[in-house]
Amino acid sequence: MANITRFFVFLSCFCFASRVGSASGNRNVLVIIGDDAGFEMQVYNNTVCKTPHLNSLASRSLTFTQAFTSVSSCSPSRSAILTGLPQHQNGMYGLHQGYHHFNSFDTVRSLPLLLNQSGIRTGIVGKKHVGPESVYPFEFAHTEENNHIMQVGRNITLIKLLVRKFLQQKDDRPFFLYIGFHDPHRCGHTNPQFGNFCEKFGNGEPGMGLIPDWTPVHYSPEEVVVPPFVQDTPAARSDLAAQYTTISRLDQGIGLILQELQAAGHDKDTLILYSSDNGIPFPNGRTNLYNSGMAEPLLLSSPLHTSRWGQTTDSFASLLDVVPTVLDWFGLEYPEYEIFGKNKLVKLTGKSLLPALKEEQSWNTVYASHDLHEVTMFYPMRIIRTGDYHLIQNLNFAMPFPIDQDFYLSPSFQDLLNRTRKGQPLHWFKTLKNYYYRPQWELYDLKSDPQETVNLADNSDYRDVLQELRSQLQAWQKVTYDPWICAPWGVLEDEGPYKDNPVCMSMDNGT
Ligand SMILES: *[C@@H]1O[C@H](CO)[C@@H](O)[C@H](O)[C@H]1NC(C)=O
Numbered sequence: 105m106a107n108i109t110r111f112f113v114f115l116s117c118f119c120f121a122s123r124v125g126s127a128s129g130n131r132n133v134l135v136i137i138g139d140d141a142g143f144e145m146q147v148y149n150n151t152v153c154k155t156p157h158l159n160s161l162a163s164r165s166l167t168f169t170q171a172f173t174s175v176s177s178c179s180p181s182r183s184a185i186l187t188g189l190p191q192h193q194n195g196m197y198g199l200h201q202g203y204h205h206f207n208s209f210d211t212v213r214s215l216p217l218l219l220n221q222s223g224i225r226t227g228i229v230g231k232k233h234v235g236p237e238s239v240y241p242f243e244f245a246h247t248e249e250n251n252h253i254m255q256v257g258r259n260i261t262l263i264k265l266l267v268r269k270f271l272q273q274k275d276d277r278p279f280f281l282y283i284g285f286h287d288p289h290r291c292g293h294t295n296p297q298f299g300n301f302c303e304k305f306g307n308g309e310p311g312m313g314l315i316p317d318w319t320p321v322h323y324s325p326e327e328v329v330v331p332p333f334v335q336d337t338p339a340a341r342s343d344l345a346a347q348y349t350t351i352s353r354l355d356q357g358i359g360l361i362l363q364e365l366q367a368a369g370h371d372k373d374t375l376i377l378y379s380s381d382n383g384i385p386f387p388n389g390r391t392n393l394y395n396s397g398m399a400e401p402l403l404l405s406s407p408l409h410t411s412r413w414g415q416t417t418d419s420f421a422s423l424l425d426v427v428p429t430v431l432d433w434f435g436l437e438y439p440e441y442e443i444f445g446k447n448k449l450v451k452l453t454g455k456s457l458l459p460a461l462k463e464e465q466s467w468n469t470v471y472a473s474h475d476l477h478e479v480t481m482f483y484p485m486r487i488i489r490t491g492d493y494h495l496i497q498n499l500n501f502a503m504p505f506p507i508d509q510d511f512y513l514s515p516s517f518q519d520l521l522n523r524t525r526k527g528q529p530l531h532w533f534k535t536l537k538n539y540y541y542r543p544q545w546e547l548y549d550l551k552s553d554p555q556e557t558v559n560l561a562d563n564s565d566y567r568d569v570l571q572e573l574r575s576q577l578q579a580w581q582k583v584t585y586d587p588w589i590c591a592p593w594g595v596l597e598d599e600g601p602y603k604d605n606p607v608c609m610s611m612d613n614g615t
Pocket residue numbers: 147148149167168169416
């Protein structure tokens with residue numbers, strides 16, 4: 105019976121697929137992802153960092169105030185954006201490049217794969233950072249795999265020309281174009297000659313080369329807005345000023361892409377989504393799943409849904425929603441299949457965001473899951489975030505929180521290290537010691553404590569809240585087949601006699 109059902113599902117997906125391929129009056133999708141980009145933009149009320157092109161996109165978008173990544177690390181986040189599955193389910197546990205070498209499972213069905221099978225043309229320009237190729241095949245691909253990342257990810261003149269080339273190809277199929285900016289990622293650990301954020305790359309000064317389409321915007325350290333989770337010191341301020349200048353390149357690059365879209369006659373039939381992969385590369389940001397590492401900008405612009413243009417929404421969105429949203433836009437269904445073996449059907453836990461373009465939704469819960477960033481940085485965390493509460497489980501809480509190569513060398517982190525070593529005031533809301541050593545459970549009441557400074561996990565007044573959130577989190581881990589579901593106190597047994605009834609068996613290693 106189950107087999108018969110599956111056969112019919114397969115058939116119906118196939119019919120859908122052929123219909124999109126032959127559709128006239130195409131609908132297209134443009135996804136733009138900033139690299140470590142945050143809320144340093146006027147759309148999100150930063151009055152200093154000037155972003156006229158994002159402003160202009162926002163005037164034709166619904167802006168989400170409650171959007172979150174499912175993991176605050178580059179490759180894991182991009183894999184989740186493109187598969188709709190959290191990193192622990194799609195296999196991209198950490199960074200893809202170099203000796204980290206993380207890849208998604210061979211059987212995962214990503215967006216470019218599904219769209220290609222449905223007759224949609226796929227393109228990627230810029231940072232890809234996921235693999236293997238067979239899981240993430242793009243038809244038109246100009247990425248770090250066949251170009252220099254500085255060129256395809258930061259040279260907005262080249263990005264413009266590549267987008268033009270894609271849009272002007274003679275092809276009647278609808279398209280899905282994914283732009284992975286490398287801006288405003290840090291640069292100091294790889295190309296320090298261009299500045300901490302590559303803010304000098306292409307500015308026309310001697311040795312910097314020229315990006316003809318970029319007019320750099322400069323800021324003074326005194327005028328930047330220091331986020332509440334970053335220390336207010338001269339070192340952090342000049343780091344932020346450099347980040348803002350790089351954001352001017354991202355912003356102007358977005359302007360060029362939107363201009364190309366319009367010139368190609370696709371501004372009236374293309375859904376545009378702008379977001380970022382993870383938190384900003386500052387303390388408590390990227391690689392953390394506090395609000396400061398997990399909250400993301402998200403603009404969703406549909407030419408077919410104009411009634412909420414220019415508005416903001418408090419409905420919750422997750423980057424796990426990108427796949428369901430794009431499939432919904434194309435009228436496609438998600439296929440039924442298995443990754444972890446028989447009877448473990450893959451189910452998307454995200455939802456289409458398109459209904460929010462018509463009216464406010466009551467969505468108020470998201471989940472997140474982190475295992476590694478670099479291969480050496482094992483620090484698994486599982487999270488549920490609701491309108492009122494943020495619950496974090498640190499599975500390996502006895503270990504110190506790890507620091508990545510890129511952030512370690514940054515002026516902001518070196519400043520915290522230097523000050524700690526010299527016993528000087530940090531001007532930060534944490535100490536390095538309590539940043540490194542975290543309890544197993546962290547529970548924050550966001551209404552009274554938006555900066556997440558008072559952990560209520562051991563407060564008996566919140567026992568029921570904690571219980572309820574834990575059981576919701578566990579239910580999500582179950583439906584996404586989280587191999588870490590029994591950590592840190594147990595061993596998951598789900599083979600042999602436990603096949604049909606997986607159990608967590610106690611290790612007697614704690615309470
Ligand atoms: C910006 O601030 C205004 C006024 O406080 C608020 O209504 C709006 O939602 C904010 N915008 C975003 C995107 O947070």
